[in-house]
Amino acid sequence: MLAAIRQFFAERQVLEVETPILSRSASTDAHLEPVATSDGLYLHTSPEHAMKRLLAAGFGDIYQICKAFRAGEEGRLHNPEFTMLEWYRVGFDDQALLSEVEELLALLLKPVVLQEPERLSYAEALSTHAGVAVDSRPSELVECLRDHGVHVPGYDGLPETEARSLFVDLVMSAIVAPCLGNGRLSSVYDYPPDQAALARITDDPTPLARRFETWFSGVELANGFDELTDASEQASRFETDLERRRRLGRRTPPVDALLIDALSAGLPASAGVAFGLDRVLMLSLQGQSLNDVLHFPISRA
Amino acid sequence: MIDNDPCVIIENEFVKPGKGQAFNRVKIRNLKTGRVVDKTFKSGESVEAADVVEKEMQYLYSDSDFWHFMVADTFAQYAADQTAVGDAAQWLKEQDICSVTLWNDAPLTITPPKFVELTIVETDPGVRGDTAQGGVKPATLESGAVVRVPLFIENGEVIRIDTRTGGYVSRVKD
Numbered sequence: 001m002l003a004a005i006r007q008f009f010a011e012r013q014v015l016e017v018e019t020p021i022l023s024r025s026a027s028t029d030a031h032l033e034p035v036a037t038s039d040g041l042y043l044h045t046s047p048e049h050a051m052k053r054l055l056a057a058g059f060g061d062i063y064q065i066c067k068a069f070r071a072g073e074e075g076r077l078h079n080p081e082f083t084m085l086e087w088y089r090v091g092f093d094d095q096a097l098l099s100e101v102e103e104l105l106a107l108l109l110k111p112v113v114l115q116e117p118e119r120l121s122y123a124e125a126l127s128t129h130a131g132v133a134v135d136s137r138p139s140e141l142v143e144c145l146r147d148h149g150v151h152v153p154g155y156d157g158l159p160e161t162e163a164r165s166l167f168v169d170l171v172m173s174a175i176v177a178p179c180l181g182n183g184r185l186s187s188v189y190d191y192p193p194d195q196a197a198l199a200r201i202t203d204d205p206t207p208l209a210r211r212f213e214t215w216f217s218g219v220e221l222a223n224g225f226d227e228l229t230d231a232s233e234q235a236s237r238f239e240t241d242l243e244r245r246r247r248l249g250r251r252t253p254p255v256d257a258l259l260i261d262a263l264s265a266g267l268p269a270s271a272g273v274a275f276g277l278d279r280v281l282m283l284s285l286q287g288q289s290l291n292d293v294l295h296f297p298i299s300r301a
Numbered sequence: 302m303i304d305n306d307p308c309v310i311i312e313n314e315f316v317k318p319g320k321g322q323a324f325n326r327v328k329i330r331n332l333k334t335g336r337v338v339d340k341t342f343k344s345g346e347s348v349e350a351a352d353v354v355e356k357e358m359q360y361l362y363s364d365s366d367f368w369h370f371m372v373a374d375t376f377a378q379y380a381a382d383q384t385a386v387g388d389a390a391q392w393l394k395e396q397d398i399c400s401v402t403l404w405n406d407a408p409l410t411i412t413p414p415k416f417v418e419l420t421i422v423e424t425d426p427g428v429r430g431d432t433a434q435g436g437v438k439p440a441t442l443e444s445g446a447v448v449r450v451p452l453f454i455e456n457g458e459v460i461r462i463d464t465r466t467g468g469y470v471s472r473v474k475d
Contacts, residue, residue, distance in 0.1 A: 032320075072344065075316070078315055150339075172318055213319055220319055
C-alpha cells in the first residue's frame with residue numbers, strides 16, 4: 001500500500017517531505033488532546049502546521065506519511081498512535097482535491113469499492129440520513145436522536161452553542177455516518193462554520209466552511225480543507241479554540257506562533273487533506289477493527 | 302451504577318468524528334433485571350463504580366427462604382434469596398461449585414456450573430419404537446427440574462445437563 005501511494009504521488013510530481021513529530025506547540029483544536037512529553041514538548045496530532053510552513057516557504061505540492069498521536073483515543077477505529085498520510089496541492093480548491101482523494105482511495109480500496117463515488121453537502125447528509133435540518137435547535141436534535149433510538153448524554157449546564165454542536169456531532173456519528181460509504185466512497189462537504197477547524201469560511205450570507213470528509217463502509221477516512229491562508233483570522237481562531245478549551249476544562253497548549261508567522265509571510269492558495277492509513281488498510285482487507293491490522297495496538301504496545 | 306442499579310458494560314464503542322466531540326456508546330446489562338440497554342456518554346464522563354465481585358462458591362443447602370453458599374477457602378457463608386437465585390434454583394445440587402456475583406457483599410445473581418450431573422427421580426418407562434415424541438420423554442430430576450431425555454433413560458440414572466440450554470447431554474455411568 002505504501003509503495004502504491006508513493007507511486008501515485010511520484011506520477012503527479014508531489015514531493016515527499018518529513019517534518020518534526022516532536023514540537024514546542026500543539027494543535028488548539030477543542031477536541032484533540034496532544035500527548036505531552038515530560039520536558040514540556042508535544043507529539044504532533046498531525047503534521048499540518050509544519051507542512052503549511054513548508055508551503056509558505058515555497059515548496060509547492062507536498063505529501064508526508066508519518067505517525068501521529070492523539071491522547072485518549074482508543075477503540076475499534078482509534079489508536080492513540082496511528083499512521084497518517086497528509087498532502088497539499090497548491091492552486092487546488094477543496095472539490096479539486098476531493099477528486100484526487102477519490103482517485104487514490106479507489107486505487108487503494110480497489111477490491112472493495114464497487115460503485116462510483118457520491119458527494120453530499122453536510123446539510124444534505126443530515127436531512128437525507130437523519131431527517132433533520134443542519135440549523136435545528138438542540139431540542140430538535142435531541143428528538144431526532146431519541147427517534148433513532150440513540151441514548152442522549154446529559155447536557156445540564158452546557159451553553160446552547162456547545163449543546164448544539166454536541167448533538168450535531170452525535171447525529172453525524174451515530175445516525176448519518178453508518179449510512180455513508182455503502183459499497184462506494186461518500187464525501188460530505190460544506191461544513192457548518194463552527195466545525196471549520198483550519199478551513200476557509202466563505203463570505204456568503206450563510207457562511208460555509210470549505211471542508212470535506214470521505215467515508216467508506218461507515219468509516220471516516222479523510223478530512224480535507226480549502227486552507228485558511230489569512231494570518232489574523234488564524235490567530236483569532238486559535239484564541240477562540242483556547243477559550244473553548246478553557247470552558248470545557250481542557251489543558252491549553254502553547255499556540256503555534258511560527259505557523260502564524262508563516263501565514264503572514266504568505267501561504268499560497270491551496271487545499272490539504274489527511275488520511276488515516278490504518279483504517280484504509282483495514283477496509284481494503286475487509287477487517288472490522290484496527291486490531292486486525294495493527295501488530296501491537298496500544299493495549300499491547 | 303446506572304439509575305441506582307449495578308450494571309456491567311458488555312460493549313463499549315469509542316466514537317469520534319474527525320474534529321468533533323468524542324463519545325462512548327456502551328451496551329450495559331443491568332445486573333438486577335438482566336435487561337440490556339444502550340447508553341451514550343461523552344468521553345471522560347464518569348459514573349459511580351458498583352462494588353460488584355464474582356466469587357466461586359460451594360452450594361450448601363436451601364431452607365424455605367434462602368439458598369446458602371460458602372467460599373471454600375475462607376468458609377465465609379452467604380445466603381441468596383429467590384430473586385438472586387432465580388432460574389438457577391432448578392440446577393443446584395449440594396456441594397456443586399457455582400459462580401456468585403456479590404453486590405455490596407450480598408448475592409446478586411447465581412450462575413450454576415455449565416454442566417451438572419443429576420439423578421432422575423421420575424420418568425415413564427420408555428416404549429420401544431415410540432417415536433411420536435421424537436424419541437424423547439420428560440424426566441424429573443432430584444433438583445426438581447424437568448428435562449427431556451432419550452427413551453432409554455430410566456429412573457435412578459444420573460444424567461449430564463447443559464444448564465445454559467437445559468438440554469440433556471449424556472448418561473453418566475459410575
